[in-house]
Amino acid sequence: MLNFNLxxxxxxxxxxxxxxxxxxxxxxxxxxxxxxxxxxSIKRNGLYDQVVQxxxxxxIYYKELSGVQSNPRxxxxxxxxxxxxxxxxxxxxxxxxxxxxxxxxxxxxxxxxEGDAWDFFxxxxxxxxxxxxxxxxxxxxxxxxxxGNAVISNEATLQKKGTGSSYLIPQxxxxxxxxxxxxxxxxxxxxxxxxxxxxxxxxxxxxxGTFIQDRxxxxxxxxxIHYAPIAIAEPxxxxxxxxxxxTGCLALNGLLSAGKRTDWATHDIEHELSALYxxxxxxxxxxxxxYWMLHVLDEQTAVRLAEYARQVWxxxxxxxxxxxxxxxxxxxxxxxxxxxxxxxxxxxxxNKSLQEMAEKAASSRGLGAFKTLHYQDVLEILQAxxxxxxx
Amino acid sequence: MLNFNLxxxxxxxxxxxxxxxxxxxxxxxxxxxxxxxxxxSIKRNGLYDQVVQxxxxxxIYYKELSGVQSNPRxxxxxxxxxxxxxxxxxxxxxxxxxxxxxxxxxxxxxxxxEGDAWDFFxxxxxxxxxxxxxxxxxxxxxxxxxxGNAVISNEATLQKKGTGSSYLIPQxxxxxxxxxxxxxxxxxxxxxxxxxxxxxxxxxxxxxGTFIQDRxxxxxxxxxIHYAPIAIAEPxxxxxxxxxxxTGCLALNGLLSAGKRTDWATHDIEHELSALYxxxxxxxxxxxxxYWMLHVLDEQTAVRLAEYARQVWxxxxxxxxxxxxxxxxxxxxxxxxxxxxxxxxxxxxxNKSLQEMAEKAASSRGLGAFKTLHYQDVLEILQAxxxxxxx
Numbered sequence: 001m002l003n004f005n006l007x008x009x010x011x012x013x014x015x016x017x018x019x020x021x022x023x024x025x026x027x028x029x030x031x032x033x034x035x036x037x038x039x040x041s042i043k044r045n046g047l048y049d050q051v052v053q054x055x056x057x058x059x060i061y062y063k064e065l066s067g068v069q070s071n072p073r074x075x076x077x078x079x080x081x082x083x084x085x086x087x088x089x090x091x092x093x094x095x096x097x098x099x100x101x102x103x104x105x106x107x108x109x110x111x112x113x114e115g116d117a118w119d120f121f122x123x124x125x126x127x128x129x130x131x132x133x134x135x136x137x138x139x140x141x142x143x144x145x146x147x148g149n150a151v152i153s154n155e156a157t158l159q160k161k162g163t164g165s166s167y168l169i170p171q172x173x174x175x176x177x178x179x180x181x182x183x184x185x186x187x188x189x190x191x192x193x194x195x196x197x198x199x200x201x202x203x204x205x206x207x208x209g210t211f212i213q214d215r216x217x218x219x220x221x222x223x224x225i226h227y228a229p230i231a232i233a234e235p236x237x238x239x240x241x242x243x244x245x246x247t248g249c250l251a252l253n254g255l256l257s258a259g260k261r262t263d264w265a266t267h268d269i270e271h272e273l274s275a276l277y278x279x280x281x282x283x284x285x286x287x288x289x290x291y292w293m294l295h296v297l298d299e300q301t302a303v304r305l306a307e308y309a310r311q312v313w314x315x316x317x318x319x320x321x322x323x324x325x326x327x328x329x330x331x332x333x334x335x336x337x338x339x340x341x342x343x344x345x346x347x348x349x350x351n352k353s354l355q356e357m358a359e360k361a362a363s364s365r366g367l368g369a370f371k372t373l374h375y376q377d378v379l380e381i382l383q384a385x386x387x388x389x390x391x
Numbered sequence: 392m393l394n395f396n397l398x399x400x401x402x403x404x405x406x407x408x409x410x411x412x413x414x415x416x417x418x419x420x421x422x423x424x425x426x427x428x429x430x431x432s433i434k435r436n437g438l439y440d441q442v443v444q445x446x447x448x449x450x451i452y453y454k455e456l457s458g459v460q461s462n463p464r465x466x467x468x469x470x471x472x473x474x475x476x477x478x479x480x481x482x483x484x485x486x487x488x489x490x491x492x493x494x495x496x497x498x499x500x501x502x503x504x505e506g507d508a509w510d511f512f513x514x515x516x517x518x519x520x521x522x523x524x525x526x527x528x529x530x531x532x533x534x535x536x537x538x539g540n541a542v543i544s545n546e547a548t549l550q551k552k553g554t555g556s557s558y559l560i561p562q563x564x565x566x567x568x569x570x571x572x573x574x575x576x577x578x579x580x581x582x583x584x585x586x587x588x589x590x591x592x593x594x595x596x597x598x599x600g601t602f603i604q605d606r607x608x609x610x611x612x613x614x615x616i617h618y619a620p621i622a623i624a625e626p627x628x629x630x631x632x633x634x635x636x637x638t639g640c641l642a643l644n645g646l647l648s649a650g651k652r653t654d655w656a657t658h659d660i661e662h663e664l665s666a667l668y669x670x671x672x673x674x675x676x677x678x679x680x681x682y683w684m685l686h687v688l689d690e691q692t693a694v695r696l697a698e699y700a701r702q703v704w705x706x707x708x709x710x711x712x713x714x715x716x717x718x719x720x721x722x723x724x725x726x727x728x729x730x731x732x733x734x735x736x737x738x739x740x741x742n743k744s745l746q747e748m749a750e751k752a753a754s755s756r757g758l759g760a761f762k763t764l765h766y767q768d769v770l771e772i773l774q775a776x777x778x779x780x781x782x
Binding site for chain 1: 392393394395396397398399400401402403404405406407408409412599600602603606607609610611613614617618629630633634637638641646649650
C-alpha cells in the first residue's frame with residue numbers, strides 16, 4: 001500500500017426529497033447563482049421548476065446556462081464564465097449528470113481566471129481558485145459530484161481533456177435517486193458501465209498489499225451487477241436507483257485509489273473515441289473494457305484478473321488464465337445483457353480512424369499502470385473492439 | 392435505504408513517515424498545543440521524541456497531559472480542560488489510540504465551555520464549539536481518528552457514556568502503520584475485535600435495500616479476518632498493519648451507517664462491563680458478540696445472519712438457520728484463535744454483577760435496532776457470555 005492524503009469535504013445530502021437542503025446550502029455562499037444544465041429532461045421531470053422555486057423562495061438571483069452537451073464543450077464553459085463575470089455570480093449550481101457538473105466546475109474556475117479556460121487543460125494555467133460549486137445529480141455515472149475532476153471537449157481541436165483540482169470539489173451535492181427514475185435504459189446501462197470502469201481503473205493496479213481497497217472495489221462492482229438490470233427493468237425502483245447512485249459517487253471520490261497506483265488506460269483510449277465521434281462515454285468504455293482486459297492478460301496479470309473473476313463473478317476455475325478469461329467473457333456478456341453494443345463498428349466508428357485514435361491516445365511515456373501500453377497495444381485493442389472480436 | 396447527510400472533513404495523512412505533515416497542519420491553527428497521550432509506549436517507540444522535535448522545529452509552545460487510561464476518565468478530561476484554559480491552548484493533539492483521542496475530543500470541547508465537561512454526557516449541555524483537534528494514531532481499533540464520537544468513563548459514578556458532535560471531528564489525523572508495530576498481540580487482537588464489532592453494529596440492521604453498504608461492510612470484515620492473524624504473528628508486517636489501520640478508520644467514519652438504522656446493543660452492554668471492571672473494550676466486545684448474535688437469531692433475522700456466514704465465512708449451508716449458526720461459531724472461534732478469552736468469568740467478571748449490568752444497559756425503550764433487547768435479553772446474553780456457553 002502506498003502513502004496517501006485523503007479528504008472528502010463535499011457535504012452529501014442523499015435521498016428522496018433532499019432538495020429541501022438546497023436553499024440553506026446556497027445562502028451560505030451568497031444570493032447570486034448560475035444554474036448549469038443540459039437539455040430539457042429536468043424541465044420534463046419537474047426538477048427545473050423545483051429548483052427555480054427554491055431560488056424564488058429564498059430571494060436568490062439566478063442566471064441560466066442550458067444546452068450543455070453530453071461531452072461538454074469548452075464553448076459552453078466560455079459562455080458560463082462570461083455570465084459569471086458579468087453578473088457577479090457567487091455560486092455555480094450544476095443540475096444534471098457528469099457533463100453539467102464538469103462544465104460547471106470549469107466555469108467556476110474560469111470565473112476566477114483572467115485568461116481562457118482551455119488553459120487549464122493545456123497546462124498553460126493552474127487552477128488556484130474557483131467559485132463555490134453545488135450539484136444536484138440526475139444520473140448515476142461519473143462520480144463528478146464528489147470529486148475535483150472535470151473532462152471537457154474542445155470542438156475546434158477535436159480534443160477531450162481532463163483536469164483536476166481540490167478547488168473543483170463541490171461544496172455540496174444533492175443526490176436524490178428519484179431524479180434518475182426518468183433516465184432511459186440505454187443511459188442507465190452506459191452510466192453503470194462508466195461506474196464499473198472507474199472501479200476497474202483503480203482495481204487493476206500494480207500496487208501490492210491493497211486488500212481493503214480491492215474488497216471495497218469488488219463490493220461496488222457487485223452492486224452494479226446486481227442493480228443495473230433491475231433499474232433497467234423497473235426504472236422507478238428506488239432501491240436499485242439509490243444503490244447505483246451512491247455507488248457511482250463512492251467509486252470515484254478517492255476511496256478506491258487511496259494507497260494505489262491507478263490505470264486509466266481505457267479511459268484515455270475512450271476519450272479519443274468520444275472526442276472524434278461524440279459517443280456516450282459509458283458506452284465507449286463498455287465496448288473497450290473487455291478488450292483492454294484481454295490485451296493486458298499475461299502470466300503476471302492473470303493472478304489479478306483471476307481474482308476479479310472469482311470474487312466478482314463467482315468463477316470457480318483453479319487455473320489462473322482460465323479463470324481470468326472466464327471473468328473477461330462475463331464482463332462483456334454483462335454489458336451486452338444491458339443492451340449495450342459490443343463493437344465499435346456497430347456504433348458508427350470507422351475503421352480508418354483507429355490509427356489516428358491510437359496515435360493520439362498513446363503518449364510517448366506509455367499508457368496505464370497495470371500494464372503499460374504503447375501505440376501498437378492501443379491499436380490492437382481498438383481493432384479488436386472495432387470488430388467485436390471473440391473474447 | 393434511508394436518507395442521509397454525510398461529510399468526511401478530516402484530512403487523512405496515511406503511511407510511513409507521514410509525521411512530516413504535522414508541523415504544517417498545527418501551524419494552520421496556532422502555535423500553542425496541548426499534547427494528550429497515555430502511558431510510556433510512545434516514549435519507548437520514539438514517537439514522543441519525534442513529536443517534540445516537530446514542536447521545537449516549528450516554534451510551537453506545548454503542554455502535556457499524559458497518563459490517559461484505556462477507558463479514559465472524566466478526571467483526565469478536567470485536567471486537560473484546565474491546562475487549555477490556563478495556557479490559552481489553540482489546538483489539542485492526541486497521540487495514541489482511541490482513549491487518548493476520545494479524551495482529547497472532550498478536552499477540546501470542554502475548553503470552550505464554562506461548566507463541567509461531564510455535562511456533555513448527561514445531556515445537560517450540548518457541544519456547540521471546540522478547539523481544533525489533530526490526532527496521531529498508534530492503534531487500529533476505535534475509528535475515533537475520523538469521526539466526532541467520544542466515550543468517557545466517570546470513575547465516581549461508575550458510568551461510561553458516549554457523545555458525539557461534528558465539532559469533535561479531527562481536523563487532521565496522521566495514520567502511520569509503523570507506529571502500531573509495537574502494539575502487543577493481545578491489543579492487536581482486541582483492536583481487531585473492536586473494528587469488527589463496529590462493522591457488525593452497522594451491518595446488522597433492520598433497514599432493507601442497503602446492498603452497497605452491506606458489501607462494503609463485508610469487505611472490511613474480510614480484511615480484519617485476513618490480517619489480524621498476520622499482524623499477531625509478524626508484528627512488523629507493514630501490509631497487515633496498514634490494512635488493519637485503514638479499515639479501522641473506515642469502519643466508523645459514517646460510510647457504513649449512511650442510509651441505515653444501526654444497532655449498538657453489544658456496545659451498550661460492553662460499556663457497562665468495562666465501566667464496572669475496566670477491562671479492554673475490544674476484549675469485552677469479542678466475548679459478547681457471538682452470544683449477542685445467537686440471542687438475536689430467529690426466523691426473521693436468520694436471513695441476514697446467514698448472509699453474513701456465507702459472504703464473510705464462505706459457509707455453503709443452504710438452510711438459513713444452519714448457515715447462521717455456523718457463521719456465529721466461526722466468529723467465536725476466530726476471536727479465540729487471536730488469543731482472546733471466550734467467557735466473562737475467565738477475565739474476572741463476577742456472576743453477581745450480571746444483573747446490575749443488565750439493569751444499567753437495558754433502558755426502558757429497549758436496546759438495539761436489528762432486534763430490540765430488554766432487561767431479560769441482556770441478562771441472558773451476559774449469563775451465556777459469563778459461562779462461555781456452547782454456541
